[in-house]
Amino acid sequence: MxxxxxxxxxxxxxxxxxxxxxxxxxxxxxxxxxxxxxxxxxxxxxxxxxxxxxxxxxxxxxxxxxxxxxxxxxxxxxxxxxxxQADQEREADRQVDIPVLYGGECGPDLAEVAILTALSVEQVIARHAAASYRVAMLGFAPGFPYLLGLDPGLATPRRHDPRQRVPAGSVAIGGSQTGIYPAELPGGWRLIGRTPLRLFHVDAPTPSLLRPGDRVRFQPIDAATFERLAGAATP
Amino acid sequence: MSIEVLKPGLLSSLQDGGRTGQAALGVGHAGAMDVPAWRLANALVGNTGDEAALEFTLIGPTLRFERAATIALCGAIPTAEVDGHALPGWTRCRLPAGSVLRLGGMAQGCRGYLAVGGGFAATPVLGSRSTDLHAGLGPFGGRALREGDRLELDPHHADSLHGTPQPQVQAQPWSLDPRAWFEPEPIALALLPGTHTDRLEAASQSMLHGQTFRLSKDANRTACRLDGHRLDLQQPLELISEAVLPGTVQLPPSGQPIVLLAEAPVTGGYPRIGQLAAVDLPRLAQRRPGDTVCFHACTLEEAQQRLAEHRDRLERLLAAIARRLAAAS
Structure with missing residues (x-):
C-alpha cells in the first residue's frame, strides 16, 4: 500500500x-x-x-x-x-444493504434538500440510493456511521436550527456526508428518510450493525415494507 | 433485597472501571471519574474485582437499606448520617436493615463513592456496569438515579462483619488517611504536548503552562471548561475528527480550553493543545466549579513513570487493606 x-x-x-x-x-x-x-x-x-x-x-x-x-x-x-508486509490475500469489504423509506414523515427535509440541490425529489432519492458508501468511522453516538461517498450534487449544509430529537433510524445528509442516527438523538443534519433496521443493540452478539470500513448501499422501500421490517426488527 | 433511592442527590450514577475496547463502535469509556477512590471504597468492603459503586457529585443521595449491608465512603466525603449517628468516611461501616443513610454536601472535593459489600447487582452492558449518561448506556438505561429507583444488591453475598447482626451502626475502628485527596489550590496538573500545542500563539503557550485557570460551571462527566484566560491559535485550524481520549485538552473557537473527562466522546474535531497525564485525571475529577488549577509541561516518560509509581502504591494499599480485613475476620 x-x-x-x-x-x-x-x-x-x-x-x-x-x-x-x-x-x-x-x-x-x-x-x-x-x-x-x-x-x-x-x-x-x-x-x-x-x-x-x-x-x-x-x-x-x-x-x-x-x-x-x-x-x-x-x-x-x-x-x-x-x-x-504485503497482504497474503485481500479480504473483501463487508457489504451491508440498508432499506430506507425516503420522504414523508420519515424524511421531513427531503423536499428542502431537493430545492437546495436544484434536483427533483425523485432525483435526490435515486442519486442517494445509487452510490456505494464506506463507513469512514463510527462516532458521535454508539453505532453512528459517518459515510463517505455521497454524490457531490447532494451536498447540503447542516440546519441552522438543530433538532432536539431526531428519531432513531433517520438517514440524513450533513455537508458532503451522509449518516444514520442509531438512536433518538439531537442533530443538525437534514433528514431524508428512515431505515427500519436497528443500528445499535447492546444485547445483540454484534452490537453495531455497521463496522468501520464496511461498504453500505441504501435500498428505497415503500411504507408497507418499512412496517414489515420494523415489526421484524422489534425484539 | 435492595436499596431505595429516597433522594437522588445532585448527580448520582453507578460506575465501575469503565467500558473498554468499544471505541471503534462509537462507545466511550465512561466509568468512575476518580478510579483510585472507587477502588479503595470497594476494597474497604471486601470487594476485590470490578464491582460497581455509586458515584455522587457535590451532594449525595438519601438511601434506605432494606437489608443489613457493609458500606464504605471514599473520595470526597459528604456529611453522612444514619438515624442521627454521624458516619465516618474512608472506613467501612455496618448498617442494620432498615437504615436510612442521608448524604449531604461536601466540604472539599467533588465526587464521592459509596461501595457495598458484594457490589451493586446491575446487568453489565457491553462488558461494564458503568452508566454512560451521554450515550444512555448502562444501569437504569444510562441515566442518573432518580427518587424511587431501587438499587439491587447481590443476593448471594454473605454480608456480615462477623458474629450476629447488631441493631446499631458499627464503624470499623481504623480508617484510611484521605489527606492526599485534598490538596491546596491551585493544584498543578501535568500536561503532555498535544498535536496543536505549537500552533498556539507564543503568549497563549506561556499562559497555558504558567497561569491559573478556574473550572467553569460548565462541567459534567464528559468535560470541564477552564476559564480565566483566553488562548489563541496563530491562525484558525480547519480540522477533521480524530480520536480523543479522557484527558485530551481541546481548544474550541471560544478560546476557553476544555478538558475531556471519563465520558469523553471517541472522536473530536477541535484543536488539541495537550493531553493531561493519566495520573492527574482523578485529581482534576475532584475539583469543583470555581476551583483553580494550573498546568506544567511534562514528557511522556515522566508521565509513565508517575503513573507506574502511583499504580504500585495503590496496589500495595489495596493489598494491605485486604490483609487487614482478613486478619480481622
Missing part, C-alpha cells in the same frame, strides 16, 4: 497514526487497510479508525523500555513493519 503514516504519541497508552489531514475516500481506504493489517498482525491493540487516522491503545507494560527504546518507539517499529 501506501505511504508511511505519521506517528504521534498521544497518551501514556495511546499512539495515533495519521495518513492525511482531509476527509478523502483514498486516505480513508488506507486507514481501513492499515486497521485490517494491524488487527491480523498485532494482537492486543485496540484500534480506533477515524477519517484519516488510527488510534492504537496498548498496554505499555507489554512493551517495557528496552535498549533505550521507549514503549511507544517499540510499538512504532512493530506497527510500521506490520504495515509494510
Amino acid at each position: 501506501s505511504s508511511t503514516p505519521q506517528c504521534e504519541a498521544m497518551a501514556e497508552d495511546a499512539l495515533l497514526l495519521r495518513f492525511g489531514d482531509a476527509i478523502d475516500v483514498a486516505i480513508n481506504a488506507q486507514v481501513h487497510a492499515a486497521a485490517r493489517r494491524l488487527h491480523a498482525r498485532c494482537p492486543g491493540l485496540e484500534i480506533v479508525p477515524a477519517y484519516a487516522s488510527l488510534l492504537l491503545r496498548f498496554d505499555p507494560a507489554q512493551w517495557p523500555a528496552r535498549e533505550g527504546r521507549s514503549p511507544h518507539e517499540q510499538l512504532i517499529d512493530t506497527v510500521l513493519a506490520a504495515l509494510q
